[in-house]
Amino acid sequence: MASITLKGVSRDYGSGIYGVKDVDLEIRDGEFMCFLGPSGCGKSTTLRMIAGLEDITSGVLSIGGKDMTHTRPRDRNVAVVFQSYALYPHMSVRDNIAFGMKMRGVDRGERDKRVAQASAKLGLDKYLDRRPADLSGGQRQRVALGRAIVRDPDVFLMDEPLSNLDATLRAQMRLELVRLHRELGKTTVFVTHDQVEAMTMGERICILRDGQVMQVGRPLDVYDNPVNIFVARFLSSPPMNILPASLTDGRIACGLAEFALSSGQASAYAQANGRALKLGIRAEDLYAQPGPGRVPITAELRAIEALGAENILFAAINGHDIAARVDRRMLPAVGEQITLYLDTAALHLFDASTEQAFARPDPDTVRT
Template sequence: MTAITLDNISRDYGCGIFGVRDVSLAIDEGEFMVLLGPSGCGKSTTLRMIAGLEVITSGRIRIGARDVTELAPRSRNVAVVFQSYALYPHMSVRENMRFGMKMRGTPLDEQDRRIADAAEILGLDPYLDRKPGALSGGQRQRVALGRAMVREPDVFLMDEPLSNLDAKLRGEMRQELVKLHRRLGKTMVFVTHDHVEAMTMGDRICIMRDGQIEQVGPPLEVYANPTNTFVAQFLASPAMNLIPARLTAAGGGLGITAGPLAGALPAREAALYARAAAEPAILGLRAEDVLTAPGPATLPVSGKVIVREALGAENLIGIETDGVTLSARTERQFLPAFGDQVTLHADMSQMHLFNAATGVAYPKGT
């Protein structure tokens, strides 16, 4: 197993345009690290810099104990799996998997052993003599993974490998990749713009924006404690509700006014966010924390239903009031009609608070 260390790496395209700017990240041995962010945020550029496919204009990269900053891609012992699969259409699955080893002069018996091992792990035995055109998208993706595996690399780099698959296959391949990672124990770096892939696959996620890192951590930790409004909104669907707010002293405690929401905060939240009193702030509430029934720490909010998505196991409801739209994730039995006036209940014990000027979160528990 091999760790990866990025030390202030940048990709400067000139004229003040950076693909990546001063990114530092330590990826542990055997870790499944997910680089997550919107298109153009620098995640694929970062991956390509690790692979040696993109020029590093400043900073250093280490893979294990080796400084690979100046090494050619073939000397880094990494395998890259691309979005497009990049299979040779005129070759069989076996020939596609063999090709790279053949070019590197790997002995034939060793080639056969590696192909057999990878095919068994990936369930490709029945397809070894087929051409890529005779395979499904999921099968082609497994061939691309097998071709990477037979190299026996120190590190696997995957650039949005599931984005060409339909929803059902994406779900299946997510599970297969997690199983593969556990079986191989190799360091893997996975690029995606899909927050579901990040949440379900990564040991840690690294959220990027405009060529820089916004937050790094275990998925559930980042979800529970987003460092700013960008992370809070990006790592969820629907995005976190963000409402301009102001906190004021009220009856020995702390009250909040945020669009249609107004009332006293629970004692714990009042103590946590006392420093934000009288400062312009942004209230953050996830959709699952807007409830259909009142609770001990809720504030009521009424509005007209303008969004209604029945998903089977749950519903997504959007209500509008005073120019503010509030999203709620509700139980499947609660499905009002468009235009209905309904009352929901914001669970303030789950609130997040951000500085209005910077978008940075006020830390919880400090």
């Protein structure tokens, strides 16, 4: 078993400055968990505390049911893959992969066996005699992964390992890492600031902000039901549109339009009546065509991102900026008045003062 448990874990740098504060988190045995958040949110610090590379000021860390709070890194049986690859430039690929085993006194025959197995998994067979300088970025990252695999650790810890790769290589390596995880079945913690990586790779994601856990869950569950505005905006590109709003007698008024909620929504959001609210609507929930439950809005186009498969429209209405994800065939001119259709069934409501979300209604009742 290689579950990871953090109970009240903090990293205090003194003078009230925390890298991580009071983190409670359970990472299941064999799970692929993504730590997601902006720079400085504490995700790498948390990973380094699991690895033993950063001191835990307070709280308890357990791996496989054993207290590892103050255990030396070498005794935790975890393997870390860093952003920088950290390969020895004067060594061959073979020697880089085998180096850790050599330092631990593993005999030559066993080292060669493990290197062969790892290189076969990673497609490195024909590069074993090359040096890092003769490899592409993706190949170097595979070498770093191979060095981790041959250790046969209980846990893999990966600190933004794909951030130095170009877009094509990143996409390829995402697939490779998911395949590798399924094959090895090892508990994996993957740190990233990239929402696409977290959404496509993680079995669950943990979103952090200012050293604290905001939300943990399956990617689509978190996407559909963010607990606050920070999570809602961070876990999408472009970020969720957020507008001031009010709810009175089952009718929403916001900067874009005024419309009635369905009876299912009105019942679910009854506690929000008369309170200062913020309404959230994702870019993909603004449509170019009318449809059931869609409210028309007219806005002035400010900019357009033509992405090939789709277009992102940036527009303004009544002093509010909005973004819409539409079909690639919709190509209005900048400055043009455009009509978009807001899907009222897809809205999110947040308390304006706390920015916490009101629980969304059951999807089966939204349109009734």
